[in-house]
Amino acid sequence: MKEIYKPIIVEFPLRGEWLAPNTPGKKIPSHGTDQLGTRYAYDFLQVDWKRKGWPSYRAHWLRYLLIGVPLNECYCWGQDVYAPCDGVIVRAEDGYKERARAHLLWDLFVAVKSAYAFNPRKDTIQSVAGNYIIMKCSNDVYAGLVHLQKGSIRVSIGQSVKKGDVIGKVGHSGNSFSPHLHFQLMDSSDILSARGLPCAFEQYESIKDGEWRKVYNGIPTDKDQIRFCAS
Template sequence: MIKLCEPIIVAFPLRGEWLAPNTPGTKIPSHGTNQLGTRYAYDFIQVDWERKGWPSYRVGLLHYLFLGVPLNEYYCWGQAVYAPCDGVVVYAEDGFKERRRTNLLLDLMNAYKNAHFFDPRKDDVQTVAGNYIIIKYNDQIYAALVHLQTGSIQVAVGQKVKKGELIGKVGHSGNSFSPHLHFQLMDSSDIATARGLPCAFEQYEIFQDEEWKKVVKGIPTNKDRIRLRD
C-alpha cells in the first residue's frame, strides 16, 4: 500500500461491501491526473466476488460488451451515500440526467472528450461531475461526492449535515463508465480549480484469510474487499 503524508480522517461514505478500482492506496494520482481535485480520489463499486473478473453487473460479459447494461442491473446503482463528515453543504447539484444504460463505446468516447477537451473556464462542471454534493468540513477541507443518481440528493445548499447522515444515492451521471461513487477531498469548493487532499477512512473491515478484519484509519487498495456495516 502506498503511504500518504498525513491523510485527513473521514468516515466511509457507504454501507455494505465495496471495491475501489481507483484509489490512492494503489497509485497517485489515483485517476492519472491532478486536475479537478482528483489526485487522491476514490471510485467505489459493488461486484460479484464469486464470478470471474468480479463484474459489477448482473448480466453476462457479451451482453455488456455488445448490448450495454441497464443501470438497474448494476449492483451499486441506487445504494445509499452518507456524509463522510460534519459540515455545511456548499453545492448540491441535481437534475443532470443519467444515460439509461451503459454503452462501452459511447462511454469511452465521452470519457475521451472530457479528458481532452473539457475547459473549466467555460464548460459546465456537471458535464464531468454529473449530480454532486460538496460539503465544507472547514475552511481548508471540502468533501465531494460525485456522479449521484438523478433526483436522489437529500440535502440543500446551506444545510448543516452530520457524519453518517443520508445525503444521496450512487448513480451514473456525468463522466461515468458505469454506476459508482467518486469521492475526494479538496482544498476548495470549486472542483474546476481545487487541489486534491489525501484522506483515509476512520474504520471499515477487510476480508482477508477467509475472515473479516477491522481496519482503523485505512486506505484500501484496488484489490481489497471492504465493508462497513450499519
C-alpha cells in the same frame, strides 16, 4: 519514490461491500491527474466477487460490451450515500440526466471526450461531475461526492449535516465509467481549481485470509473487499 503524507480521517461514505478500482492505495495520482482535485480520489463500486473479472452488473459481459446493461442491473446503482463527517453543504447540483445504460464502449467514449474536450470556460462542471454534492468539513477541507443518481440529492446549500446522514444515491451521471461513487477531499469548494487532499477512512472491514478484519484509518487498495463497520 513512494509519496509520504498524513491523510485526513473521515467516515466511509457507503454501506455494504465495495471495491475501489481507482484509489490512492494503488497509485498517486489515483486518477492519473491532479486536475479537478482528483489527486487522492476514490472510486467505489459493488461487484460480484464470485464471478470471473468481478463484474459490477448482473448481465453477461457480451451484453455489457455490445448493447449495455440497464442501470437497475448494476449492483450499486441507487445505493445510499452517507455524509463522511459533520459539515455544511456548499454545493448541491442535481437534475443532470444519467445515461440509461452502462455500456463499456460508450462510457469509454464519454471519458475520452471529457478528458480532451472539456473546456472550463465553456462547459459546465456537471458534464464531468454529473449530479454532485460538496460539503465543507472544516476550514480548507471540502468533500466531493460525485456522479450521483438524478433526483436523489436530499440536501440543499447551507444545510448542516451530521456524519452518517443519507445525502444522495449512487448514480451514473457525468463522466462515469459505470455506476459508482467518486469521492475526494479538496482544499476548495471549486472543483475546477481545487487541490486534492489525502484521506483515509476511520474504520472499515476488509477480508484477510478469508475473514473480515477491522481496519482503522485505512486506505483500501484496488484488490480489497471492504465494507462499512460501525464503531
